[in-house]
Amino acid sequence: xxxxxxxxxxxxxxxxxxxxxxxxxxxxxxxxxxxxxxxxxxxxxxxxxxxxxxxxxxxxxxxxxxxxxxxxxxxxxxxxxxxxxxxxxxxxxxxxxxxxxxxxxxxxxxxxxxxxxxxxxxxxxxxxxxxxxxxxxxxxxxxxxxxxxxxxxxxxxxxxxxxxxxxxxxxxxxxxxxxxxxxxxxxxxxxxxxxxxxxxxxxxxxxxxxxxxxxxxxxxxxxxxxxxxxxxxxxxxxxxxxxxxxxxxxxxxxxxxxxxxxxxxxxxxxxxxxxxxxxxxxxxxxxxxxxxxxxxxxx
Numbered sequence: 001x002x003x004x005x006x007x008x009x010x011x012x013x014x015x016x017x018x019x020x021x022x023x024x025x026x027x028x029x030x031x032x033x034x035x036x037x038x039x040x041x042x043x044x045x046x047x048x049x050x051x052x053x054x055x056x057x058x059x060x061x062x063x064x065x066x067x068x069x070x071x072x073x074x075x076x077x078x079x080x081x082x083x084x085x086x087x088x089x090x091x092x093x094x095x096x097x098x099x100x101x102x103x104x105x106x107x108x109x110x111x112x113x114x115x116x117x118x119x120x121x122x123x124x125x126x127x128x129x130x131x132x133x134x135x136x137x138x139x140x141x142x143x144x145x146x147x148x149x150x151x152x153x154x155x156x157x158x159x160x161x162x163x164x165x166x167x168x169x170x171x172x173x174x175x176x177x178x179x180x181x182x183x184x185x186x187x188x189x190x191x192x193x194x195x196x197x198x199x200x201x202x203x204x205x206x207x208x209x210x211x212x213x214x215x216x217x218x219x220x221x222x223x224x225x226x227x228x229x230x231x232x233x234x235x236x237x238x239x240x241x242x243x244x245x246x247x248x249x250x251x252x253x254x255x256x257x258x259x260x261x262x263x264x265x266x267x268x269x270x271x272x273x274x275x276x277x278x279x280x281x282x283x284x285x286x287x288x289x290x291x292x293x294x295x296x297x298x299x
Contacts, residue, residue, distance in 0.1 A: 037058050037059065038087070056089075059085070072091075079216040118136045130172050132169070140161060141163065149192075
């Protein structure tokens with residue numbers, strides 16, 4: 001009988017230890033994503049991996065094929081798209097409602113789901129070169145160009161779409177004494193146009209398209225599995241390299257049976273936890289051979 005074990009590994013942080021506590025972690029990473037911290041001049045740029053901790057001052061740079069999903073300690077989710085430069089400028093978590101969070105994006109696209117409301121004494125802002133978004137508890141998608149149009153004195157264009165909730169937006173030229181533009185669910189604001197910021201209202205289909213284009217797939221489980229081929233073949237012999245390759249192929253598209261223990265959903269995109277204290281082993285077949293799948297969730 002062939003055996004394939006899928007093990008969810010514990011998080012490993014490759015980032016150097018700092019005195020400040022982690023402010024979040026990378027839940028999922030796809031492609032090449034680079035990480036460094038601007039507050040520590042001795043730390044070199046590293047490759048971000050799923051499970052790595054994030055600190056105040058972290059700078060995340062995704063390449064053209066890279067994406068990342070972040071889970072912050074206030075339960076906010078940040079999806080970072082390809083070709084994006086994203087920073088965690090400030091993160092002070094006195095309490096969930098009285099927190100002070102400042103993030104920025106030089107270019108690219110992010111989706112932020114601020115799941116815990118921000119109280120009157122706190123703030124949660126996301127800044128681009130063209131605008132600053134103030135969030136109290138909402139989901140929004142922000143994209144900004146790398147460069148401004150030629151011969152333009154304005155910063156690169158920023159587009160803000162509110163999936164749900166309320167967002168206040170100030171453009172780069174607006175003073176703090178001026179009233180911000182208030183965007184409600186379905187509103188989309190585009191800066192850097194001749195007539196000033198332009199706001200349009202999207203229908204439900206258009207809004208869903210914007211949301212889906214920014215949500216990054218959670219590959220946490222796929223990227224955290226380990227395959228252990230320590231079983232015997234039908235004749236009692238050690239598996240051959242060919243059978244090992246076949247078992248590896250199974251892991252890419254395996255479908256477990258219906259006898260799966262319950263898994264607790266934290267209610268946040270990109271996160272989950274298991275309530276199992278022992279592996280489960282539904283039996284499947286591959287090329288006519290029985291295969292036992294063992295899955296263990298480690299706390």
